[in-house]
Amino acid sequence: MSESIGKGLFRIDAEGKVAGKTLYPGDIDIEGQLWLKMKFSDRVHARILSVDTRQAEEVPGVVRVFTAADVPVNEYGLVYRDQPVICGPGSEKPGTDVVRCLADVVAVVVAETQEIAAQAVKLVTVKYEDLPAIHDPEAALNNQLQLHPDYLSNTICHYKTRYGDIDDGWAKADVVVEGEFQTGYQEHAYLQPEAGLSYLDEEGRVTVIVAGQWVHEDQDQIFHALDLPAEQARVIYPAVGGAFGGREDMSVQIVLALATWTLKRPVKTIWSREESILYHHKRHPIKIRAKWGATRDGMITAVEATLIGDAGAYNYTTNKVLGNAHLMTCGPYYVPNAHLDTYGVVTNNIPCGAFRGFGAPQAAFAAENMMNRLAHALNMDPVELRLKNVLRDGVEYITGTPHPPGVTMPQVIEECARQSDYWDETETGWRKRPNILSTDPNMKRGVGFAAAYKNIGYSFGFPEQCWATIEIHGKADIERVVVRAAGAEVGQGSHTAFVQMTAQAVGVPVEKVELIGHDTAETNTSGSASASRMTYMMGNAIRGAAEQALQHWNDEERPAIATYQYRPPRTSPFDPQTGEAMPNFAYGYVAEAAEVEVDIETGLIRLVRVVCADDVGKAINPINIEGQIEGAIVQAQGYALLENLVVKDGQILNPFLSTYLIPTVFDIPTEVKSVILEIPSAEGPWGARGMAEMPFIPLAPAIAAAVYDAVGVWITQIPMTPDVVVRELRKHGVGAS
Numbered sequence: 001m002s003e004s005i006g007k008g009l010f011r012i013d014a015e016g017k018v019a020g021k022t023l024y025p026g027d028i029d030i031e032g033q034l035w036l037k038m039k040f041s042d043r044v045h046a047r048i049l050s051v052d053t054r055q056a057e058e059v060p061g062v063v064r065v066f067t068a069a070d071v072p073v074n075e076y077g078l079v080y081r082d083q084p085v086i087c088g089p090g091s092e093k094p095g096t097d098v099v100r101c102l103a104d105v106v107a108v109v110v111a112e113t114q115e116i117a118a119q120a121v122k123l124v125t126v127k128y129e130d131l132p133a134i135h136d137p138e139a140a141l142n143n144q145l146q147l148h149p150d151y152l153s154n155t156i157c158h159y160k161t162r163y164g165d166i167d168d169g170w171a172k173a174d175v176v177v178e179g180e181f182q183t184g185y186q187e188h189a190y191l192q193p194e195a196g197l198s199y200l201d202e203e204g205r206v207t208v209i210v211a212g213q214w215v216h217e218d219q220d221q222i223f224h225a226l227d228l229p230a231e232q233a234r235v236i237y238p239a240v241g242g243a244f245g246g247r248e249d250m251s252v253q254i255v256l257a258l259a260t261w262t263l264k265r266p267v268k269t270i271w272s273r274e275e276s277i278l279y280h281h282k283r284h285p286i287k288i289r290a291k292w293g294a295t296r297d298g299m300i301t302a303v304e305a306t307l308i309g310d311a312g313a314y315n316y317t318t319n320k321v322l323g324n325a326h327l328m329t330c331g332p333y334y335v336p337n338a339h340l341d342t343y344g345v346v347t348n349n350i351p352c353g354a355f356r357g358f359g360a361p362q363a364a365f366a367a368e369n370m371m372n373r374l375a376h377a378l379n380m381d382p383v384e385l386r387l388k389n390v391l392r393d394g395v396e397y398i399t400g401t402p403h404p405p406g407v408t409m410p411q412v413i414e415e416c417a418r419q420s421d422y423w424d425e426t427e428t429g430w431r432k433r434p435n436i437l438s439t440d441p442n443m444k445r446g447v448g449f450a451a452a453y454k455n456i457g458y459s460f461g462f463p464e465q466c467w468a469t470i471e472i473h474g475k476a477d478i479e480r481v482v483v484r485a486a487g488a489e490v491g492q493g494s495h496t497a498f499v500q501m502t503a504q505a506v507g508v509p510v511e512k513v514e515l516i517g518h519d520t521a522e523t524n525t526s527g528s529a530s531a532s533r534m535t536y537m538m539g540n541a542i543r544g545a546a547e548q549a550l551q552h553w554n555d556e557e558r559p560a561i562a563t564y565q566y567r568p569p570r571t572s573p574f575d576p577q578t579g580e581a582m583p584n585f586a587y588g589y590v591a592e593a594a595e596v597e598v599d600i601e602t603g604l605i606r607l608v609r610v611v612c613a614d615d616v617g618k619a620i621n622p623i624n625i626e627g628q629i630e631g632a633i634v635q636a637q638g639y640a641l642l643e644n645l646v647v648k649d650g651q652i653l654n655p656f657l658s659t660y661l662i663p664t665v666f667d668i669p670t671e672v673k674s675v676i677l678e679i680p681s682a683e684g685p686w687g688a689r690g691m692a693e694m695p696f697i698p699l700a701p702a703i704a705a706a707v708y709d710a711v712g713v714w715i716t717q718i719p720m721t722p723d724v725v726v727r728e729l730r731k732h733g734v735g736a737s
């Protein structure tokens with residue numbers, strides 16, 4: 001039997017996508033479909049006194065205008081159902097007559113054509129009574145003005161770590177460094193804006209064709225809001241044009257289902273790019289104040305930090321994202337004494353939620369910056385200092401528990417340094433080589449280093465699970481294997497990995513495997529394609545199902561079918577007073593070296609080269625992993641250097657890809673060197689860990705360290721756009737004024 005995993009097989013979705021044949025939700029039409037257009041709030045915080053739909057309804061071709069009164073259970077939300085589907089008077093649920101941000105929906109117009117729907121939506125008139133708004137999360141934190149009735153205060157989450165003896169930690173510190181950091185919003189900028197098509201299927205189920213990250217979760221949100229039995233709602237994903245966390249929450253799903261269920265007709269909608277940028281959630285901006293202490297010989301003694309994250313108007317995944325950020329506040333290091341507070345705060349800004357790394361990039365920007373500052377303060381090599389303090393197997397973290405066995409952070413840091421060609425391993429430890437000098441005196445080169453880890457799975461006590469079904473068809477020999485696996489293919493290559501893992505587990509070539517997925521009517525739930533978990537969770541589910549199906553096959557059952565639910569080891573949430581926890585069942589480890597060139601005249605930072613080492617446990621498909629690394633680096637480069645969402649008083653001022661700049665081929669590094677380590681994790685399928693988010697996390701702090709290495713100035717805000725950099729350079733007397 002030849003191996004099916006560990007090979008860089010072409011993706012099963014490659015041909016259709018490359019040839020332009022693949023259909024995304026916006027490409028699909030049904031005879032007789034209506035078109036839907038959403039009217040969003042005109043105010044950041046206001047009570048809606050009335051919504052007048054009469055003028056819109058009089059437009060020929062308008063079929064129906066939906067308002068709050070039409071939504072059976074007017075609430076939704078991934079963690080808490082804290083947002084009305086449609087805001088306005090007439091709902092049973094109290095508080096749904098208030099808009100709390102510009103992303104709230106106030107009416108939904110359904111018409112015979114797209115043009116009529118767009119025209120009519122402008123004729124919906126809303127009377128508002130303005131309410132006082134808060135846009136600064138620090139101002140919201142202790143404000144008496146309560147912005148959301150579902151929460152006891154504006155603080156929707158507060159995580160506390162009280163670990164060790166913080167006074168003792170400061171007493172033992174010979175060197176103390178302090179910093180204040182502000183990270184920015186980030187727009188997911190997936191290729192395909194939100195779109196969907198709903199209809200009644202042959203069994204009368206309200207069926208929504210859409211792009212998301214978890215078909216069964218979308219289904220749950222739909223049947224809850226429509227007050228239907230679960231089996232009356234169905235969700236199908238055709239191709240998904242990117243997600244990155246941005247499709248974890250609802251966009252068009254519920255209103256499409258509402259329209260079809262009410263009108264008994266197919267309904268379609270497509271958001272423009274502008275609508276996509278304005279109305280789906282963003283990465284959380286987080287303010288971080290940190291203070292780190294160490295002994296003269298480089299052992300960390302204490303960390304104190306406060307993190308304040310802007311949730312925007314609703315929770316989305318804020319409490320989870322900030323929990324993750326909180327966990328990452330001390331980096332991948334042993335910290336004997338820690339005193340940490342993390343707050344997620346509601347404001348009247350655009351909601352924030354999941355985005356690749358899930359809070360880890362923000363925390364790492366501060367933590368790794370503090371490590372690099374400590375290295376300078378101690379006159380130690382940054383790699384050497386990291387290795388002195390790095391978490392190892394059995395070493396307790398600030399949660400009071402060690403990471404699960406297979407803590408490979410030391411190996412990953414060393415391998416990154418070794419393969420970077422920027423460091424030498426000497427008898428006295430790792431030493432960075434001198435920088436290449438530029439011939440242009442205005443161009444300064446520098447190299448920076450950062451490391452991180454990422455939890456695989458949601459964890460913190462969440463009841464994690466994943467289902468797979470394997471069907472083995474044939475008579476004497478296996479002719480065909482069907483795997484039913486719901487897990488979303490969001491562009492990361494998961495479906496190809498599912499097929500490879502099925503082939504491996506059953507012992508057939510990949511050509512014999514057929515995947516049925518992306519449909520709640522055909523599969524059991526597998527959880528979301530997020531938290532770098534899909535390959536890990538589905539691999540274990542597939543292994544379990546394959547083992548049982550093969551037993552049935554040997555017992556002469558034809559076809560031999562088995563369904564298996566994988567449940568990983570239990571985890572626990574933070575203790576509310578101390579932060580003690582067994583937060584996760586698995587981690588992946590990553591380290592990066594970044595080389596930059598800083599133009600001290602203009603403040604422009606050019607990312608020249610990145611070396612990224614990831615311990616993925618087992619590379620199920622090495623080419624896909626390289627793709628993930630390169631993609632994450634470029635996305636993180638945009639985050640770190642370019643992507644500047646301008647928000648004023650809760651309003652996004654640049655909802656265009658012409659003014660919100662993401663990296664193009666002219667910006668990307670000359671080289672991204674992927675270093676893939678395969679040190680198996682105990683629980684992972686074939687040892688695999690998961691890796692989709694990891695390469696994103698350390699890039700911004702590695703760039704900040706490289707900039708310091710080049711010009712001797714710390715940049716403490718994201719994005720590090722030229723105006724920010726040039727201001728800091730001049731403040732420190734660097735470059736012409």
Ligand code: MOS
Nearest residue numbers: 245355356530531
């Ligand atoms: Mo993700 S940010 O875990 O979808």
